[in-house]
Amino acid sequence: MQTLLQKIQQRRSIFPKDYTGDAVSSEHMDQILEAARWAPTHKKTQPWKYKVFQGNGLKQLGDFMTAQFVKDSGKAESFKSRKLAEKMQQSSAVVLIFLNRQIKESLPEWEEVAAVSMSVQNMWLTAHDLGYGCYWSSPKSFAKMQEFEAIDLESNDQFLGFLYIGTVDSQPEELPKRKSVEEFVQFIN
Numbered sequence: 301m302q303t304l305l306q307k308i309q310q311r312r313s314i315f316p317k318d319y320t321g322d323a324v325s326s327e328h329m330d331q332i333l334e335a336a337r338w339a340p341t342h343k344k345t346q347p348w349k350y351k352v353f354q355g356n357g358l359k360q361l362g363d364f365m366t367a368q369f370v371k372d373s374g375k376a377e378s379f380k381s382r383k384l385a386e387k388m389q390q391s392s393a394v395v396l397i398f399l400n401r402q403i404k405e406s407l408p409e410w411e412e413v414a415a416v417s418m419s420v421q422n423m424w425l426t427a428h429d430l431g432y433g434c435y436w437s438s439p440k441s442f443a444k445m446q447e448f449e450a451i452d453l454e455s456n457d458q459f460l461g462f463l464y465i466g467t468v469d470s471q472p473e474e475l476p477k478r479k480s481v482e483e484f485v486q487f488i489n
């Protein structure tokens with residue numbers, strides 16, 4: 301049985317090209333989203349909002365992203381825009397990550413982004429623990445999610461990227477190089 305630390309160490313970014321294309325079971329999706337609820341937040345604002353695309357939804361998302369790319373770049377559909385739609389199709393699920401900014405709480409934005417990030421890490425670790433591959437892809441400037449008719453958004457919802465989730469045959473076991481603790485920690489005793 302792996303310890304929590306070992307699971308944290310083993311979590312990797314695994315990209316859609318390596319997904320096997322099966323569905324995430326609804327029980328597993330429930331667990332992943334349940335984990336999202338338990339991130340810490342200053343003033344308990346719980347500022348995250350997620351839109352989960354699966355099945356036919358992935359095609360809708362791919363079509364929207366392609367159209368946004370064409371609109372934003374002024375270029376016709378290209379290898380780049382098709383690649384993005386293909387990544388959606390290769391995934392078992394894509395979670396759109398939003399920060400629902402709580403203006404009235406007057407918290408600095410960084411605290412709210414930090415809270416959403418902790419919630420995403422909870423989902424990522426849970427998905428990893430259940431045997432899925434995941435990766436967080438940063439938003440590109442052309443992704444104007446407010447224009448996406450398939451989802452309901454409020455004007456204070458800020459798009460923070462995609463969490464791709466996919467079934468995989470295996471998870472990488474070898475640990476990549478990271479900074480040593482000595483490089484980023486100062487002990488004062």
Ligand SMILES: Cc1cc2nc3c(=O)[nH]c(=O)nc-3n(C[C@H](O)[C@H](O)[C@H](O)COP(=O)(O)O)c2cc1C
Binds near residue numbers: 311314435439461
């Ligand atoms: C907020 C955030 C945004 C990211 N955006 C991208 C991205 O757009 N493209 C990408 O290839 N990886 C992206 N990543 C994944 C990182 O590249 C990856 O986490 C890093 O290389 C470390 O690898 P590991 O996750 O396997 O430990 C992102 C990660 C985070 C936390």
